[in-house]
Amino acid sequence: MKRLRKLKSVLGLAGIILIAILVSPVAADGSNIFLQAGNLTDVLRQMSVIGIIAVAMTFVILTAGIDLSVGSILAFATCLTGMFITRSSPGSSHFAQAALAVTVAVGASALVGAANGVVISAFRIQPFIVSLASMIGVRGLAKWLSKNENIDIGFGSDAAASFAGFVNQKVVIVGAFAVLAAIFWIVLDRTVFGRYVRAIGDNEKAGRYSGLPIRSVKIAVYTLSGLLTGIAGVLYAAENHQGNPNAGVAYELDAIAAVVIGGTSLMGGSGSIAGTIVGTLIMGVLTNILRLRNVDSNVEMMVKAVIIVLAVAIQKSEKAE
Amino acid sequence: MSGGPEPLIQLDGVNKHYDGAQALRDASFSVAKGEVHALVGENGAGKSTLSKIIAGAVQPDAATVRWRGEPVRISSPIAAQRLGIGIVFQELDLFPNLSIAENIVIGNVRMERSPWVNRKELSRFCAAHLEQVGLAASPWTLVRDLPIAHMQLVAIARALSFDARLILMDEPTSSLADDAVDRLFALIRRLRSAGVSVVYVSHKMKEIFEIADRITVLRDGSTIGTRNAADTNIDEIIGMMVGRAIGSESLAPSGPPGEVVLSAAGVTTQKLRGVTFDLHRGEILGVAGLVGAGRSELGAALFGLDPIRGGSVHLNGREFHPRSPADAIRRRFGLLPEDRKLQGLMMQMSVLENTSIAILGRLARWSFLSHSREKGVAMPVLQRMALKSASPEAGVSSLSGGNQQKVLLAKWLLTNPDVLFLDDPTRGIDVGAKRDIYHIIQDLAGQGKGVLFVSSELPELLQCCHRILVLREGRNMGIVDARTATQEQIMKLATAEPVAA
Numbered sequence: 001m002k003r004l005r006k007l008k009s010v011l012g013l014a015g016i017i018l019i020a021i022l023v024s025p026v027a028a029d030g031s032n033i034f035l036q037a038g039n040l041t042d043v044l045r046q047m048s049v050i051g052i053i054a055v056a057m058t059f060v061i062l063t064a065g066i067d068l069s070v071g072s073i074l075a076f077a078t079c080l081t082g083m084f085i086t087r088s089s090p091g092s093s094h095f096a097q098a099a100l101a102v103t104v105a106v107g108a109s110a111l112v113g114a115a116n117g118v119v120i121s122a123f124r125i126q127p128f129i130v131s132l133a134s135m136i137g138v139r140g141l142a143k144w145l146s147k148n149e150n151i152d153i154g155f156g157s158d159a160a161a162s163f164a165g166f167v168n169q170k171v172v173i174v175g176a177f178a179v180l181a182a183i184f185w186i187v188l189d190r191t192v193f194g195r196y197v198r199a200i201g202d203n204e205k206a207g208r209y210s211g212l213p214i215r216s217v218k219i220a221v222y223t224l225s226g227l228l229t230g231i232a233g234v235l236y237a238a239e240n241h242q243g244n245p246n247a248g249v250a251y252e253l254d255a256i257a258a259v260v261i262g263g264t265s266l267m268g269g270s271g272s273i274a275g276t277i278v279g280t281l282i283m284g285v286l287t288n289i290l291r292l293r294n295v296d297s298n299v300e301m302m303v304k305a306v307i308i309v310l311a312v313a314i315q316k317s318e319k320a321e
Numbered sequence: 322m323s324g325g326p327e328p329l330i331q332l333d334g335v336n337k338h339y340d341g342a343q344a345l346r347d348a349s350f351s352v353a354k355g356e357v358h359a360l361v362g363e364n365g366a367g368k369s370t371l372s373k374i375i376a377g378a379v380q381p382d383a384a385t386v387r388w389r390g391e392p393v394r395i396s397s398p399i400a401a402q403r404l405g406i407g408i409v410f411q412e413l414d415l416f417p418n419l420s421i422a423e424n425i426v427i428g429n430v431r432m433e434r435s436p437w438v439n440r441k442e443l444s445r446f447c448a449a450h451l452e453q454v455g456l457a458a459s460p461w462t463l464v465r466d467l468p469i470a471h472m473q474l475v476a477i478a479r480a481l482s483f484d485a486r487l488i489l490m491d492e493p494t495s496s497l498a499d500d501a502v503d504r505l506f507a508l509i510r511r512l513r514s515a516g517v518s519v520v521y522v523s524h525k526m527k528e529i530f531e532i533a534d535r536i537t538v539l540r541d542g543s544t545i546g547t548r549n550a551a552d553t554n555i556d557e558i559i560g561m562m563v564g565r566a567i568g569s570e571s572l573a574p575s576g577p578p579g580e581v582v583l584s585a586a587g588v589t590t591q592k593l594r595g596v597t598f599d600l601h602r603g604e605i606l607g608v609a610g611l612v613g614a615g616r617s618e619l620g621a622a623l624f625g626l627d628p629i630r631g632g633s634v635h636l637n638g639r640e641f642h643p644r645s646p647a648d649a650i651r652r653r654f655g656l657l658p659e660d661r662k663l664q665g666l667m668m669q670m671s672v673l674e675n676t677s678i679a680i681l682g683r684l685a686r687w688s689f690l691s692h693s694r695e696k697g698v699a700m701p702v703l704q705r706m707a708l709k710s711a712s713p714e715a716g717v718s719s720l721s722g723g724n725q726q727k728v729l730l731a732k733w734l735l736t737n738p739d740v741l742f743l744d745d746p747t748r749g750i751d752v753g754a755k756r757d758i759y760h761i762i763q764d765l766a767g768q769g770k771g772v773l774f775v776s777s778e779l780p781e782l783l784q785c786c787h788r789i790l791v792l793r794e795g796r797n798m799g800i801v802d803a804r805t806a807t808q809e810q811i812m813k814l815a816t817a818e819p820v821a822a
Contacts, residue, residue, distance in 0.1 A: 192681045192688050199678055202667040208626075209656065209664050210679040210732070211647035269669045 008314060009263050009278045016282050020289040033292055045170045047284030048177035049074075049232045049239075051277070053251060054258040055184050056228035058276045059221045061259050062188075064201040064268025065127035067222060069116060069134035070229045070255060073109050074248035076142040077233025080105040082151030082243020085160040094159040101163070105237075106230035112138055113226020117219035127222075135252070142245040151243035167238035176235060180228060185273040197221060201268025257304070258283050261311040282307070327390055329354045329487055329518050330375070330406075335384040337370055337542075344370040345381070345542040352487060355516045357509060359529040359550075362539035363562055363777065363812075368522050371539065372489055375520070376408045377401035402428070407480020407488045415472055417465035421456075422447040424464050425479045450478040454508055470501035477508065488512065491522045495613055506532050524611045526555045526816045540564055555817060556809070563779060563808040572759055573787045573803065574767050579603045582771040583641075583654075583740045585623070587632030592618040594795040595632060600740065600771040605762060607786035607803060608775040610815050615795040616775045617659050620742045624656040625649045637739060650679060655738035657729055659745050659775075665729045666717055673699055673713035676731045702731045705764075707757050723754020730761055740771040747781060759785055779808040791815050 024034030033039055053070050060067045084101035092100075112134065120130045153160045166172065188194035196217045200207045207214055237243050262279030264271025286307060290300045328351040337345040345367045352358045362368050373379035377395040386393055388404050395401050401408070408414075415424050425447050447460040456474040464472060473493060480488045494502045509519055509532055523529055529536060530550055538545040538561040545561045579602025587595040593615050600606050610616050621627040623634060625643030634641045636652055643649035646656070658664035667675055676699040677684060684695055696713060703713065706727040717728055726746060733741055743762065747755045762785060766772055776782050782789050786803040791814040798814040 190689055192685045192690060195674065195678070195681055195690065199667050199670065199674075202669045203663075205664050206658075206667055207678075209624075209646055209658050211645070211650040212678070213647065269667070 051280040052232040054255040056225040068131040071248035071251040072138035073229040077105040078237040079243040081237040097159040098163040109230025110227035114223040117222030121215040121218040331387040356534040359533035366539040367542040405486035407485030409476040422460035589631035607782035607789035610792035614792040653739040655733040656742040723750035742773040
C-alpha cells in the first residue's frame with residue numbers, strides 16, 4: 001500500500017511533466033522550451049530552497065507536528081548572512097569570512113528551531129501555536145536586526161561578492177538540495193532516530209509506554225527544521241544577492257504543500273522523503289510551466305490551490321480502498 | 322414478576338454483537354413505573370450495551386421494546402428523549418464550555434423550536450429544574466467550573482427538563498464523595514415518589530441495596546434474573562453475577578516459589594491507598610478488582626507513569642522508583658498496557674517495527690538499524706508466540722486482536738524484563754488466542770520471571786495464577802490463594818465493605 005501511494009504521486013509528477021511538455025511554448029528553432037536543458041536545471045534551482053525546507057518539514061509533520069516559523073527563520077538567516085558577509089574585516093580571508101557568516105546564520109537558525117522544540121515539549125503547547133508565535137517574533141527579529149532594510153551583497157571583488165558568486169551556481173544550490181535530501185532520506189529510513197520520529201507521530205502514547213525519548217526527539221526535529229531552513233536562507237541570500245527581512249513570506253505553506261502532495265499525512269506517522277521530493281518537483285514544474293506560458297501570478301496561485309486539494313483527495317481515496 | 326400491573330418499559334429478546342463478540346444474547350429487562358431498578362453484572366456482562374440501547378445510542382440486532390405497553394423503536398437519543406428517557410452517563414456528556422442553562426436545553430426539541438435564545442425565558446425554565454434537583458447555582462455558570470457532583474445534577478436537571486419518565490444512571494457515584502452520594506440518593510427518592518423510574522447501573526453492592534427496589538443481574542450478555550431487593554442478599558446477587566466455575570484445572574506451574582523479585586509496601590498514589598504485596602520469581606500474581614478499583618493505576622505507579630506519594634517498592638532488592646517508563650524498562654520492568662490500540666500499537670507500522678520498538682537502542686550500531694539484524698532478533702520471539710501472521714513486514718493493523726496482542730507480548734519479551742505487568746492481556750480476543758497467551762504467561766513464569774496478571778475474568782485468574790491480589794477503591798482487600806479461592810470469595814472482596822473498617 002505504501003508503495004502504491006508513492007507510485008501515485010510519481011504518476012502525478014509524470015502527468016504534470018507531460019502536460020508541461022504539451023503546453024510549453026516553442027522556441028524560434030522549433031525546440032520545446034520546457035525541455036531545454038537550461039530550463040530544466042532552472043526548475044531544479046528554483047525548487048531547491050523550498051525543497052530543503054520541505055525535507056525538514058517532513059520530519060516535523062511525521063511527528064504529527066507543524067512548523068509555521070520557517071519562512072521567518074529563512075528571512076532571519078538571509079539577514080545574518082548579509083550582515084556577516086558584508087562586515088569589513090581586514091586580515092581575514094574571503095573564505096574565513098564566508099565560513100563565519102554561514103556558521104552564524106545556520107547556527108542561529110538551528111537555535112531558533114531548538115527553542116521552538118523546547119517550548120513545544122516542555123510546556124506541551126500545540127506546535128501550531130508555538131511556531132505561529134515564533135513566525136511572528138522571528139520576522140520581527142529579522143526586521144529589527146536589519147533595521148528593516150535589505151542588506152545588499154554586491155558584485156565586486158570583496159568577500160560578499162565572491163561568496164555570492166560561488167554559492168549562486170546551479171550546481172551548488174541544486175547540489176545542496178540533493179545531498180541534504182539524500183542524507184535525510186537515509187536518516188529517516190535507516191536510523192533509530194528516523195524510526196522514533198515515525199513511531200511518535202503514529203502513536204505518541206504507545207511511544208511513551210515503550211520508553212521512547214519523546215522530548216528529545218521532538219526537540220531534535222524542530223532543531224533540524226531550523227538548521228535546514230538556515231541553510232536554505234544562506235542559499236537564498238546568495239541567489240538574490242541580499243539579506244532580506246521580508247524574504248520567505250508564505251514559504252511555510254509552500255513547504256507544507258510539497259510535503260502533503262508527497263503523501264505525508266498531517267496526522268503523523270506515515271510519509272517519506274521520496275514523496276516530499278516528488279511533491280516539491282510537482283510544485284516546481286507547475287510553477288515553471290505557468291510562468292513559461294506567462295500566466296498571471298494570481299492565476300498561478302489558484303491553479304496551485306486546485307492541485308493541492310486534488311493531490312490530497314487522491315491519497316484519501318486510496319486509504320479508503 | 323412483582324413489578325406492578327404494567328411496566329413502563331419492557332425489553333425482550335435483545336441481541337447485540339460487536340466485531341464477532343456477542344455483547345447481549347436474548348436479554349430481557351423491565352422497569353415498573355416509579356421504581357429504582359438496579360442493573361448489575363461483572364465487567365463485560367452487557368450492562369453498558371443494554372443501557373445504551375435504552376438510551377437510543379446503540380441499535381440492537383434484534384429486540385422487542387414496549388413503552389407503556391406500546392411497541393416502539395428507540396432509533397436515536399432524540400427518539401429516547403421524545404419518549405421520556407433521560408440519561409446520566411458515567412463519562413458525563415456535558416459541554417464544559419457552555420453554561421448550565423445551555424447544557425440543559427441543548428437538544429431539547431421544545432426549547433429549540435425557535436432559532437433565537439431568549440435568555441430571560443431560558444433562565445426561568447432552568448431555574449425551576451435546578452431547584453428540583455437542589456442545585457443552587459446561577460444558570461449562567463459554566464459547567465467546567467462546577468464540581469463533578471454538581472455536573473451530575475445538571476445532567477439530571479436536563480433529563481427532568483423534557484419530562485423524563487425514566488432516568489438511566491450509569492455508575493453515578495463513581496466519582497462522588499460520601500455526602501454527595503447521600504444527597505444524590507435523597508434526590509433519587511424524591512424522583513421515585515414523583516413517579517419517575519430510575520435505572521441504576523452500578524458495581525457497588527452496598528449502595529444498590531440501599532437505594533434499589535429491584536435488582537436485575539446480567540451475565541455474559543444474558544439476563545440471569547430479577548429479585549426484589551428486600552427478598553435477597555449480597556451473596557445471592559454475587560452468586561448470580563459470577564455463575565458456576567467453568568472446567569478449570571490450574572495452569573500455574575507448581576514448584577517452590579523463588580526469591581522475592583518485586584516487593585511493594587504501602588504504595589500510595591492519587592488513586593491507590595497503601596497497596597502491599599510480594600511477588601516471587603516464577604510466580605504469577607493475579608490482580609482482581611472492578612473497573613476503577615486501581616488495577617491499571619497500580620501498573621502506572623510501578624511503571625513510572627504516575628508518581629508514588631507514599632510507601633516503597635523494591636525490585637531485585639533495590640529501591641525502585643522509576644521516573645519514566647524508559648527508566649522502568651532499563652531496570653527490567655515491563656508493562657503491557659490495557660488498551661491495545663491506544664497505548665500499545667503503532668498502527669501504521671509493520672509487525673516487525675512494532676516488535677522491536679522498545680529495544681532499538683540495543684539493536685543499532687552507531688544509531689543505524691540493520692534490517693537483517695532486527696529480523697534476526699525479533700523473529701525467534703515472534704515464532705515462539707505461535708503468531709499466524711503472513712510476514713513480519715505485514716502491517717500490524719491487518720492482524721486480528723489476538724495476534725496484535727501477541728506482537729505486543731513479543732515486544733516486551735525482547736526487553737527481557739524481570740517483572741512483567743500484564744494489564745488485561747486477553748481483553749477482547751478469541752478463545753484460541755487466549756489459550757496461547759495463557760501458555761506464554763506460564764512460560765514466562767517458568768523462566769523465573771515475576772508476572773502480575775490483571776484481568777476482569779475471574780475464572781481466568783483462578784486458572785492461571787498462584788495467588789490473587791484483590792483491589793477495591795485503591796485499597797488492598799487481601800491476597801487469596803488461587804488454588805483454593807472461589808469466584809464468590811473474590812467478588813465479595815472486590816465489591817463489599819471491608820470487614821473491619
